[in-house]
Structures are given as C-alpha cells and as structure tokens.
Amino acid sequence: MLRSAARFWRQTPQLYKRQAFTRDFTIAIDGPAASGKSSTARAVAQELGFGYIDSGSIYRCATLLALRNNIASDIDKHWPELIDLIGKTGVEIKIQPNSNRSLSVVAAKTGRLVVPSVQILLDGEDVSNDIRTPEVNRLVAKVASDGGVRSAVLNIQRSLAANADTKATETQGNGKDPHVIPGGVVMDGRDVGTTVFPNAELKIYLDASAMARAIRRWDEMNSQLKNKQTEEAARKQENKADTSVPVEYPSVEDIARELEQRDYADINRQHSPLRIAPDAVVIDNTNLTFEQQVYSITDLARERMGLQRKYDDI
Numbered sequence: 001m002l003r004s005a006a007r008f009w010r011q012t013p014q015l016y017k018r019q020a021f022t023r024d025f026t027i028a029i030d031g032p033a034a035s036g037k038s039s040t041a042r043a044v045a046q047e048l049g050f051g052y053i054d055s056g057s058i059y060r061c062a063t064l065l066a067l068r069n070n071i072a073s074d075i076d077k078h079w080p081e082l083i084d085l086i087g088k089t090g091v092e093i094k095i096q097p098n099s100n101r102s103l104s105v106v107a108a109k110t111g112r113l114v115v116p117s118v119q120i121l122l123d124g125e126d127v128s129n130d131i132r133t134p135e136v137n138r139l140v141a142k143v144a145s146d147g148g149v150r151s152a153v154l155n156i157q158r159s160l161a162a163n164a165d166t167k168a169t170e171t172q173g174n175g176k177d178p179h180v181i182p183g184g185v186v187m188d189g190r191d192v193g194t195t196v197f198p199n200a201e202l203k204i205y206l207d208a209s210a211m212a213r214a215i216r217r218w219d220e221m222n223s224q225l226k227n228k229q230t231e232e233a234a235r236k237q238e239n240k241a242d243t244s245v246p247v248e249y250p251s252v253e254d255i256a257r258e259l260e261q262r263d264y265a266d267i268n269r270q271h272s273p274l275r276i277a278p279d280a281v282v283i284d285n286t287n288l289t290f291e292q293q294v295y296s297i298t299d300l301a302r303e304r305m306g307l308q309r310k311y312d313d314i
C-alpha cells in the first residue's frame with residue numbers, strides 16, 4: 001500500500017528532497033487519454049516486481065474534492081481552497097494482485113496478460129469509481145491546468161513513488177551469474193518523464209490513433225455498464241428494491257469528442273503540458289496487441305538494467 005504524507009513532507013523539506021528520487025529504477029509512461037498507459041504500466045510493474053502509481057488518479061481525486069466541496073462550478077475563484085484541501089487529504093494507491101482465478105486460468109491458456117486492479121483511497125474511503133464519473137472526466141483537465149494544484153499534486157506523486165512497495169529480486173542472468181532486478185516504480189501520466197521524474201531511467205510515450213483510443217474507452221465503459229446491469233438483474237431476482245439509475249450507453253462519437261477536448265487542454269495548458277520528452281521511446285500501439293506493448297517495454301527496461309531480453313519470441 002502506498003500512502004501520501006504531503007503534510008509531513010512539507011514540514012520536513014530536507015528529508016522530502018532526499019526521499020524524492022531514491023528509487024533505483026523509474027519507468028515513466030506518458031501519452032494522451034486512453035492510449036493504454038495505466039493498463040500497460042500496471043502490467044509492466046507486475047512483470048518487474050515494481051510499485052505502480054497512477055498519477056492521473058491524484059488529479060482525479062483533487063477534482064472529486066472540488067465537486068464534493070461545492071467549489072467546482074466557479075473553481076477559478078477557489079484555487080487556494082482546493083490546494084489547501086489537497087494538502088490536508090491522504091491519497092493511497094493499493095494494487096490488488098490478480099486474485100481472479102478463472103481469469104488467470106484463461107490467461108494462462110491463451111497467453112493473455114491479466115492486469116492487476118488498483119484501488120484509490122481518499123482519506124481511507126475507496127473512491128476508485130467516484131473518480132471516473134462523467135462529471136470528473138469533464139472537469140479534471142481544468143483542475144490539472146492550475147499551477148498551484150500541480151505543485152501540490154507533484155509532492156504527493158513523488159512521496160508515493162518514494163514509498164512504493166517494491167524490492168530487489170534475483171534473476172538468472174547470462175551464464176551462471178545471477179542478476180538482480182532493482183526495486184523500482186512505474187508511473188503513468190502526462191508529465192512524468194518531463195517534470196515528475198525528468199531523470200527516469202526509461203521514458204515511454206504511448207500513443208494510438210484517436211479512433212482506436214475512443215473505441216477502446218467505449219468498449220471499456222460498455223463492459224462496466226453491462227456488469228452493472230447484470231448486478232441489477234440479480235438484485236431484482238432476489239426481490240430487492242431497485243434503487244439503480246437507468247443505464248445510459250455513451251456513443252463512440254461522444255467519447256471521441258470528450259477525449260479530444262481533454263487532449264487539447266492537456267497539450268495546450270501553460271503548466272507542464274503533455275509533451276514527448278526528448279529521450280522518450282515513442283510507441284504507437286494502434287496495431288499492437290496489449291501483450292506486445294507490455295513485453296517490449298519490459299524488455300527495454302531489462303536491457304537498461306543490464307539483463308537479457310526475455311520476450312523476443314513472443
């Protein structure tokens with residue numbers, strides 16, 4: 001479990017500075033919305049035994065705080081209040097290693113990867129679903145455009161990375177020499193390789209065509225909505241009161257429009273805009289399978305750690 005301690009770091013800046021860059025190997029994955037960053041980052045972290053931090057979820061938590069404290073509608077007048085709230089609230093990111101046995105069995109048979117799920121806690125409350133609502137989607141790029149919010153979130157991102165749960169593992173190297181995979185962290189977002197960890201050992205810029213990204217997000221949202229409907233049907237069969245809100249399916253066009261607006265805001269904002277770091281490896285995954293992109297990034301990281309590539313035959 002990762003725990004942010006923004007207040008603690010603010011009070012002890014020297015200690016914070018020392019802790020902020022102590023990971024042995026950092027992988028930064030940036031790119032536009034729905035390019036596959038977070039699923040890829042989680043799978044790569046699982047492959048290497050690294051910690052994982054979803055930096056966008058912290059901006060989403062900040063947006064949820066604005067909505068819950070009724071300052072979202074005229075946010076431009078309330079930045080100091082929001083920054084204060086961010087500093088006072090604890091964010092935790094919990095990785096759930098894959099416990100779904102039937103999924104793992106299918107994966108083992110088909111060679112498909114099962115990605116660990118992630119739980120986001122805000123002062124101990126699980127807000128994993130609440131930070132992915134349409135209201136948060138609409139407001140998050142605006143919240144992430146404020147310089148003060150970005151500094152507050154940067155502190156949290158770095159303290160989560162410094163405290164990520166990871167340790168060195170020994171692996172069989174070339175010949176008889178055992179090698180060690182150092183402890184490390186994978187963080188995904190928009191400015192991880194340019195601002196959060198400009199000295200990251202490996203920087204990836206993931207991209208895909210606008211249509212591929214919209215279709216993937218649409219698929220993802222529809223399968224979540226279908227799960228919801230199945231749960232509702234089961235509740236009805238048990239004769240439990242139906243308190244559910246009717247399910248609405250977004251169209252691919254609506255999702256494409258939302259992604260385009262968010263990308264525009266992320267690329268054109270003044271503070272820490274989405275950019276390709278000069279030393280980033282650019283991967284366009286429009287025509288790659290998920291497994292191809294995960295294994296190629298894992299092998300790039302292994303090479304940079306002085307280890308043999310592992311997945312060339314896949």
Ligand SMILES: Nc1ncnc2c1ncn2[C@@H]1O[C@H](COP(=O)(O)OP(=O)(O)O)[C@@H](O)[C@H]1O
Pocket residue numbers: 031032033034035036037038039040216217220285288289290291293
């Ligand atoms: N190469 C790929 N081919 C097909 N689907 C992919 C690929 N990479 C990721 N996805 C899927 O695309 C969706 C969006 O990925 P996600 O990791 O949430 O993106 P991001 O974090 O960039 O918003 C997920 O459902 C993910 O499983």
Ligand SMILES: Nc1ccn([C@H]2C[C@H](O)[C@@H](COP(=O)(O)OP(=O)(O)O)O2)c(=O)n1
Pocket residue numbers: 032033034035038055056057059060140141144188189190191192262266
């Ligand atoms: N390092 C980061 C991460 C996210 N953001 C902002 C920009 C994004 O529109 C929002 C939400 O990010 P998130 O990664 O959750 O978004 P997607 O999963 O790609 O849709 O946060 C950022 O400005 N810097």
